[in-house]
Amino acid sequence: SSEYWLMPLYEKMHEQLLKCGVIMSDETTWQVNHEEGKKASSKSYIWIHRSGNCEGPPIILYKYTSSRSGDHAKKFLGGFHGYHVSDAYAGYEKVEGITRCLxxxxxxxxxxxxxxxxxxxxxxxxxxxxxxxxxxxxxxxxxxxxxxxxxxxxxxxxxxxxxxxxxxxxxxxxxxxxxxxxxxxxxxxxxxxxxxxxxxxxxxxxxxx
Incomplete structure (x- = not known):
C-alpha cells in the first residue's frame, strides 16, 4: 500500500523540489540489521533534502542509501540547478549544475x-x-x-x-x-x-x- 499510495506522492514532491531555487541537504548514519551483503555493525545512511524557507510550503524528503557515496546525491539532485546548502562533504561535488553554499x-x-x-x-x-x-x-x-x-x-x-x-x-x-x-x-x-x-x-x- 505504501508503494501504491505514498510513492507517487513522494515522486511528485521530488519533482517539485528540483524546481526550487534553494535546496538544503544533510546525511546521517543509520544502522540497519540484516541488510543484504553488510554486517549489522556497518554504517548505512539517511539523507534529508528539503526546500528553502522562501519556496512556500516546505518539501522535506528522506532517502535511505546503503553508503555515503556522492553518487547518491548526484542521482537524487539530478536536474536541480539552484543554490545548494550543506556541510563541506566532498560527495556533493558530484552534483552537476549547482552553486554550493556551506x-x-x-x-x-x-x-x-x-x-x-x-x-x-x-x-x-x-x-x-x-x-x-x-x-x-x-x-x-x-x-x-x-x-x-x-x-x-x-x-x-x-x-x-x-x-x-x-x-x-x-x-x-x-x-x-x-x-x-x-x-x-x-x-x-x-x-x-x-x-x-x-x-x-x-x-x-x-x-x-
Whole structure:
C-alpha cells in the first residue's frame, strides 16, 4: 500500500523540489540489521533534502542509501540547478549544475569544539575558538534582524553589513597560527572552503544555516 499510495506522492514532491531555487541537504548514519551483503555493525545512511524557507510550503524528503557515496546525491539532485546548502562533504561535488553554499552552523560547531574549558568546565575567555565562534554569531545576529525582510532587501543588507564581518573573519583566520588540533581543524575548514562560505551573498534567499 505504501508503494501504491505514498510513492507517487513522494515522486511528485521530488519533482517539485528540483524546481526550487534553494535546496538544503544533510546525511546521517543509520544502522540497519540484516541488510543484504553488510554486517549489522556497518554504517548505512539517511539523507534529508528539503526546500528553502522562501519556496512556500516546505518539501522535506528522506532517502535511505546503503553508503555515503556522492553518487547518491548526484542521482537524487539530478536536474536541480539552484543554490545548494550543506556541510563541506566532498560527495556533493558530484552534483552537476549547482552553486554550493556551506552551512555556518557546521562551521560554528568546529569553533565551539575548539574552545578550551577550565577545571570547572567553563569556557576560557579570549581563546581562538571563542573568537571564531563570535564571528559566526555576529552573522547570525544580523540574519535574525533581517528575518522579516524580502530576499532582495536581505541581499542588499548582507552586502553592506555582512561583508565587513566576513572580511574580518577570514583575515583573522589567515593570520591565526596554533598548535591546538581542534582550532587548526576549524581554521582549515574555514579557509579551505572560503568561496562556498561567501556564496550566500549571491542571493537573499540563501539561508546561512
Amino acid at each position: 552551512c555556518f552552523s557546521h562551521l560554528r560547531r568546529y569553533y565551539l569544539e575548539a574552545i578550551p574549558l577550565d577545571s570547572g568546565k567553563k569556557e576560557i575567555l579570549g581563546s581562538g575558538g571563542a573568537i571564531g565562534r563570535a564571528y559566526c554569531d555576529k552573522l547570525f545576529r544580523l540574519e535574525r534582524k533581517w528575518k522579516e525582510l524580502s530576499p532582495e532587501e536581505r541581499g542588499k543588507n548582507r552586502l553592506i553589513y555582512s561583508v565587513p564581518v566576513l572580511d574580518a573573519f577570514f583575515a583573522w583566520a589567515e593570520n591565526t597560527f596554533t598548535n591546538q588540533e581542534n582550532l587548526k581543524k576549524a581554521l582549515g575548514y574555514t579557509l579551505n572552503h572560503k568561496k562556498y562560505f561567501t556564496n550566500f551573498l549571491l542571493d537573499g534567499r540563501i539561508p546561512l544555516s
